[in-house]
Structures are given as structure tokens and as C-alpha cells.
Amino acid sequence: MRIVDFLRARPRLALLLLAILLAVLPFLVGAGLGKSWVRVLDFALLYVMLALGLNIVVGYAGLLDLGYVAFYALGAYLYAWLASPHFGLHLPFWAVLPLGALLAGVFGVLLGAPTLRLRGDYLAIVTLGFGEIIRIFMNNLDAPINITNGPQGMNLIDPIAFGGFALSKTHKFFGIGVSNAHLYYYLFLAFVLALIFVAMRLQDSRIGRAWAAIREDEVAASAMGIDTRNVKLLAFAMGATFGGLAGGLFSAFQGFISPESFGLMESIMILCMIVLGGMGHIPGVILGAVLLTVLPEALRYVGDWQRALIGRVAVDPADLRMLLFGCALILMMLFRPEGLWPSRQRKRELHAADEVAEQESASVYDARG
Amino acid sequence: MDIFVQQLINGLVLGSIYALVALGYTMVYGILELINFAHGEVTMIGAMVALAVIGALMGVAPDLPGIVIVLGGVLVAVPVCMLLGFGIERLAYRPLRNAPRLAPLITAIGLSIVLQNVAMLIWGRQYIAFPPLLPQGSHEVLGAHISTLQLFIVALSVLVMLGLWFVVQKTRLGRAMRATAQSREVAALMGVNVNSVIATTFVIGSALAALAGVMVSAYYGLAHYYMGFLLGLKAFSAAVLGGIGNIAGAMLGGLLLGVIEALGAGYIGDLTGGFLGSNYQDVFAFFILILVLVFRPSGLLGERVASRA
Numbered sequence: 001m002r003i004v005d006f007l008r009a010r011p012r013l014a015l016l017l018l019a020i021l022l023a024v025l026p027f028l029v030g031a032g033l034g035k036s037w038v039r040v041l042d043f044a045l046l047y048v049m050l051a052l053g054l055n056i057v058v059g060y061a062g063l064l065d066l067g068y069v070a071f072y073a074l075g076a077y078l079y080a081w082l083a084s085p086h087f088g089l090h091l092p093f094w095a096v097l098p099l100g101a102l103l104a105g106v107f108g109v110l111l112g113a114p115t116l117r118l119r120g121d122y123l124a125i126v127t128l129g130f131g132e133i134i135r136i137f138m139n140n141l142d143a144p145i146n147i148t149n150g151p152q153g154m155n156l157i158d159p160i161a162f163g164g165f166a167l168s169k170t171h172k173f174f175g176i177g178v179s180n181a182h183l184y185y186y187l188f189l190a191f192v193l194a195l196i197f198v199a200m201r202l203q204d205s206r207i208g209r210a211w212a213a214i215r216e217d218e219v220a221a222s223a224m225g226i227d228t229r230n231v232k233l234l235a236f237a238m239g240a241t242f243g244g245l246a247g248g249l250f251s252a253f254q255g256f257i258s259p260e261s262f263g264l265m266e267s268i269m270i271l272c273m274i275v276l277g278g279m280g281h282i283p284g285v286i287l288g289a290v291l292l293t294v295l296p297e298a299l300r301y302v303g304d305w306q307r308a309l310i311g312r313v314a315v316d317p318a319d320l321r322m323l324l325f326g327c328a329l330i331l332m333m334l335f336r337p338e339g340l341w342p343s344r345q346r347k348r349e350l351h352a353a354d355e356v357a358e359q360e361s362a363s364v365y366d367a368r369g
Numbered sequence: 370m371d372i373f374v375q376q377l378i379n380g381l382v383l384g385s386i387y388a389l390v391a392l393g394y395t396m397v398y399g400i401l402e403l404i405n406f407a408h409g410e411v412t413m414i415g416a417m418v419a420l421a422v423i424g425a426l427m428g429v430a431p432d433l434p435g436i437v438i439v440l441g442g443v444l445v446a447v448p449v450c451m452l453l454g455f456g457i458e459r460l461a462y463r464p465l466r467n468a469p470r471l472a473p474l475i476t477a478i479g480l481s482i483v484l485q486n487v488a489m490l491i492w493g494r495q496y497i498a499f500p501p502l503l504p505q506g507s508h509e510v511l512g513a514h515i516s517t518l519q520l521f522i523v524a525l526s527v528l529v530m531l532g533l534w535f536v537v538q539k540t541r542l543g544r545a546m547r548a549t550a551q552s553r554e555v556a557a558l559m560g561v562n563v564n565s566v567i568a569t570t571f572v573i574g575s576a577l578a579a580l581a582g583v584m585v586s587a588y589y590g591l592a593h594y595y596m597g598f599l600l601g602l603k604a605f606s607a608a609v610l611g612g613i614g615n616i617a618g619a620m621l622g623g624l625l626l627g628v629i630e631a632l633g634a635g636y637i638g639d640l641t642g643g644f645l646g647s648n649y650q651d652v653f654a655f656f657i658l659i660l661v662l663v664f665r666p667s668g669l670l671g672e673r674v675a676s677r678a
Contacts, residue, residue, distance in 0.1 A: 129655035329479030
């Protein structure tokens with residue numbers, strides 16, 4: 001704890017150390033754990049982007065979006081359509097990524113407009129349905145006109161390239177070979193930092209305060225003159241935009257996409273990340289995203305343990321993953337609804353609500369006892 | 370014309386199953402204003418437990434008539450699901466009754482994931498076939514076929530719904546449920562044991578879900594650990610279509626949704642010039658859900674306009 005206090009007193013030094021750590025992290029991880037873990041890092045960064053986006057919707061504005069992955073899918077498919085041999089288009093990434101984000105944002109508005117004037121529960125179920133609709137269309141739009149190539153998915157998607165410098169190849173810098181996983185790490189890191197900046201500025205803005213007001217009490221917020229419907233719509237569209245952007249990056253990084261990557265479980269996992277980390281708190285959300293990307297990878301070792309202990313793999317670790325996520329969601333809500341790393345304000349709010357509720361239930365329900 | 374009647378019949382059969390599941394959503398929503406996301410999974414567990422018992426009975430006493438074996442499965446599945454519904458309410462919803470709205474929604478999703486994965490660990494990832502134990506005959510109505518099983522499903526659903534209507538409208542328990550739905554606090558002041566009424570609501574809904582689960586797996590001849598998800602979503606859409614919180618609405622919504630789906634799947638190819646096929650059947654429920662929410666959020670029979678808060 002002494003180190004933490006030392007660094008807290010010197011924020012610039014802490015920031016510098018963090019920057020150095022982030023810069024050398026892929027090399028440390030690559031040397032220590034193997035190259036496949038650098039790809040895990042890349043995915044962790046992608047999920048950080050998604051979690052930051054969903055955090056705007058769920059954490060800031062308090063709207064439960066269960067089909068978030070649909071926006072991710074839209075971004076990914078748009079990238080694949082505009083930069084792969086499928087339609088013979090090869091537009092550069094700086095044109096496609098913003099388009100993907102825009103498309104996702106437009107769909108966010110289209111979906112949010114009819115539902116956001118209703119109660120939050122409806123939004124949850126409509127977004128859930130929307131996620132499924134998008135997946136069903138991606139799965140079936142290969143006939144009669146082949147738009148999405150159906151369940152086989154689309155491949156040979158162009159990598160991100162700056163001029164002739166493609167991130168998909170290994171490049172040499174000062175005699176050191178830097179692989180594509182490393183290059184994408186730095187690209188994703190840059191995007192993550194940009195999105196963190198946007199999310200922080202949004203949170204502290206007038207709109208951010210409006211979101212918090214709506215989250216806490218919508219009636220009171222609208223009485224204060226907030227146009228609740230439009231402000232919620234803005235949160236929804238903004239979250240969708242983040243998702244679309246991350247989708248485009250995913251498409252370019254992976255080089256291959258199929259509807260399987262965009263199932264409901266993906267949406268749930270992103271939701272898990274922000275619930276676990278701490279809704280509405282950026283460091284918490286990042287922690288949640290990194291934890292939930294890295295832990296399932298580590299869970300693979302559970303198979304080895306089982307083999308060592310009882311001689312065979314009784315429970316497939318991949319099957320265990322969702323079970324643990326489900327339990328985590330329930331337990332977190334019951335025992336620590338503010339998340340692992342909550343903002344101070346949020347923590348106070350949640351526990352104040354508990355006290356009031358206890359008083360209320362004591363006075364109402366025990367009267368007949 | 371034959372195709373029209375045939376699809377109408379298929380739709381009504383499927384719709385009566387949707388209606389049974391939708392009743393569970395609508396009763397819980399009416400009382401707690403909460404979407405019980407785990408309800409679809411209760412249906413799935415009902416089907417799986419019934420199939421497990423049926424399999425065991427066929428092994429132990431293969432000479433029993435098919436209907437008795439299926440009945441045995443149902444008689445185990447229904448209490449198991451009732452217990453499950455009771456446990457769900459107790460563990461995941463009651464402690465959060467005064468928490469922010471988002472909290473019970475998230476535990477509900479967590480529960481549904483847990484139930485799905487537990488089912489997957491117990492019964493595996495593969496589809497489980499429903500053994501051909503029930504009578505296979507079929508009858509002709511207006512040039513279309515209706516099988517004995519289909520007739521049976523519709524008849525049983527109607528019976529169960531009439532029974533539920535009687536309980537809610539004519540008994541002391543039903544009056545307590547309606548009072549709790551109107552205002553939990555006032556009902557408590559009038560001497561209604563609110564907690565036990567809510568628990569009973571979950572238990573009744575789960576029993577209906579178990580029945581629906583057995584029906585749907587007998588109808589399609591299959592059960593799968595993932596079957597509850599889509600069924601639950603559609604049933605919820607049906608409940609919203611009829612007016613959520615309204616019991617007659619859930620029945621009407623379920624039947625309508627089944628018919629719309631069947632007719633839609635039958636005619637979508639012709640309507641879109643072959644561009645979209647019957648593999649889009651599952652999309653209708655969501656489009657209807659969104660349309661209802663846009664144009665008539667209170668549903669067809671809902672008196673209360675959905676709160677805008």
C-alpha cells in the first residue's frame with residue numbers, strides 16, 4: 001500500500017510509469033507467456049473499447065442494452081464489405097472505420113427512437129431481439145443475393161495499412177522483428193486511449209450530468225428540464241458508435257468474420273465486464289474487460305488440472321466459462337452491486353439506497369408481524 | 370386455401386404453447402413489474418426433466434402405455450419446475466426487491482445463463498429426441514391435417530388457461546394476487562401476505578412453463594439446452610402484444626403470435642419475391658414486439674398505458 005500512496009502523491013510519475021509499462025507490455029507478455037498471449041492482449045483492448053461503449057449506455061444513462069454486439073457486428077460487416085474481395089472493394093481503413101461507426105450509430109437511433117420513451121425493461125428485451133435479428137440476417141443473407149456469405153462468414157478482409165505499411169506482416173525496427181500482434185496492440189492502445197478521453201469528457205460534460213440525472217431519477221430529471229428522450233437517444237447512439245468502431249477494428253485484425261462471433265453470449269460477456277468492474281467508472285470498466293478476457297484464457301489450464309487430479313477432463317473448461325459468468329452476475333448484484341472498482345460517488349449512492357430500503361421495508365412490511 | 374388452413378392450425382397449436390409461457394411472464398410482471406428473464410429457461414428445464422424421466426421409465430417399465438410414461442414425465446417435471454420457480458424468486462429477486470431497477474434484471478440474466486449451462490453440463494450439447502410414445506393419428510379439417518397430438522396440446526392449454534382464469538378471478542388467492550398487483554403496500558396493510566403471494570405467482574408460472582416445455586418438445590420431437598431462450602423471447606413478445614400484466618392478453622397474444630408466425634413463414638417467400646424465406650420465421654416475433662411498442666405500448670388488451678417513467 002505504501003507504493004500506492006507514494007504514487008498517488010506523484011501523479012505524473014505514476015502516469016509515466018504506466019505509459020512505459022503499457023509500451024513494453026506486449027514484449028514482456030510475449031517473452032514470458034508466449035506469443036498467443038499477445039493476441040489475448042489485443043482482444044483485451046478490443047473488449048475495453050466495447051465495454052467503454054456499453055458503459056455509456058448502461059453505466060452512465062442506466063439503460064440496459066442486451067444486444068450491444070449487434071452494433072459490433074454492423075461495424076465488422078461494413079468493414080468486410082468495403083475492404084475485402086467479397087464485393088471487390090478495397091477502401092482504406094480511415095474511410096471505412098468512421099463509416100462503420102456512423103452506421104452503427106444510425107442503427108442505434110433507429111432502434112432507440114421507438115423504445116426509449118418506454119420503461120427500461122422494454123429496451124432490454126427489444127435490444128435482445130435486435131441482436132438476434134441482426135444475427136439471423138447475417139446468417140441467412142447469402143441467398144438469393146450473396147451479401148453476407150451466410151454461416152461461412154467472410155474472409156480475406158484487408159488488414160489496416162498506412163500506405164504500403166500493412167499491420168498484418170512482421171516488420172523490422174532497429175533489427176527487432178515486430179509481429180502483427182504487437183503492431184495491432186499499439187494501434188488498439190491508441191484507439192482505447194482516444195475512447196477513454198472521449199468517455200471521460202462526456203462524463204464530465206453537461207450531457208454526462210444529464211445522463212446521471214436520468215439514471216438516478218428520470219421523472220426528476222425531466223422536471224429539471226432535461227429532454228430525457230433525446231438525451232437517452234444520444235447515449236444509445238454514442239455507445240453504438242463505439243461498438244461499430246471496435247467492430248471494424250476486429251474485422252481488420254482477424255481478417256475473417258462470421259455470425260458466430262456476434263452471438264448473445266458476447267453481449268452478455270460485455271455486460272458482465274462493466275457490471276463486474278464497476279458500472280459508470282472508467283477504470284473499473286477497463287479492469288472488468290481485461291479480467292474477463294484474460295481469465296477465460298487462464299481457465300484453459302483447468303482442463304490440465306483435471307487431467308492431473310482425476311485423470312481425465314470431466315468438465316470442459318469452455319463450458320465452465322459461461323456458468324462462471326452467470327454466477328458472477330448474480331453474486332455481484334446480490335453482494336457488491338457497485339462492482340470491484342466503483343467510483344466513490346456510485347458506492348455511496350448504492351449503499352444509501354440500501355439504508356432507505358431497509359427503513360422502508362421495516363416500517364411497511366413488519367407492521368403486520 | 371389448404372395451405373392457409375394448415376398454417377392457421379399449426380399457428381394455433383404453436384400459439385397455445387406460447388400463451389402458456391407468456392402467462393408466466395405476464396403474471397410476474399403484473400405483480401412485480403419485473404421481466405423474469407429466467408422464465409424461458411424454466412420451460413427448458415421442464416422439458417429436459419420430463420425427457421429424463423421418460424427415458425428412465427422406458428428403461429424400467431417398457432410395457433407401460435406411452436401416455437402413462439409421458440404423464441409420469443410431466444408429473445415429475447411440474448413439481449421440479451415449481452420448486453425451481455420458488456428458488457429463483459427467493460434467491461435472485463426477493464433480496465433485490467428494493468434495489469435499483471437494473472439490479473434484478475441483471476440477476477435474472479445471470480440466472481438464465483446459469484440454468485442454461487447447468488442443463489448443458491447435465492444433458493450435454495446435443496439435441497435430445499422425444500420418443501414416439503404419443504398417438505400419431507391425424508384428422509382432416511377443411512382439407513388440412515391436424516394430428517392427435519396437436520389437438521391434445523390445444524385442448525390441454527385451453528383447460529389450463531380456464532383453470533388459471535378461475536383461480537385468479539374466483540378464489541381468495543386470486544384476489545390477493547390482484548390486490549398485490551395494484552399496490553403491494555396497500556395489500557400488505559389489508560393483511561395480504563405479500564411475500565407468499567409473490568412466491569405463489571412464481572410457482573404457478575413455473576408450473577405452466579413446465580407444461581409448455583413438455584408440449585413444445587413433444588411437438589417438435591426435440592429438446593435442447595438452448596431451447597428456452599428463443600421460446601422465452603417469443604412468449605415475452607406475445608405477452609407484450611396482448612398487454613403485459615393482463616392475463617387474457619397473454620392468451621390472446623400467444624395465439625395471435627403463433628398464427629402470425631406460421632402464416633408469415635408460409636407466405637414470406639411469395640411476398641418478397643423469394644428474397645426472404647421461411648428461415649426468417651424467428652424474426653416476426655421481434656418485429657411485432659417493436660411495432661406494438663411503437664404504436665400501442667399498452668398492448669391489445671392492456672388498460673394501463675405503460676408508464677413513461
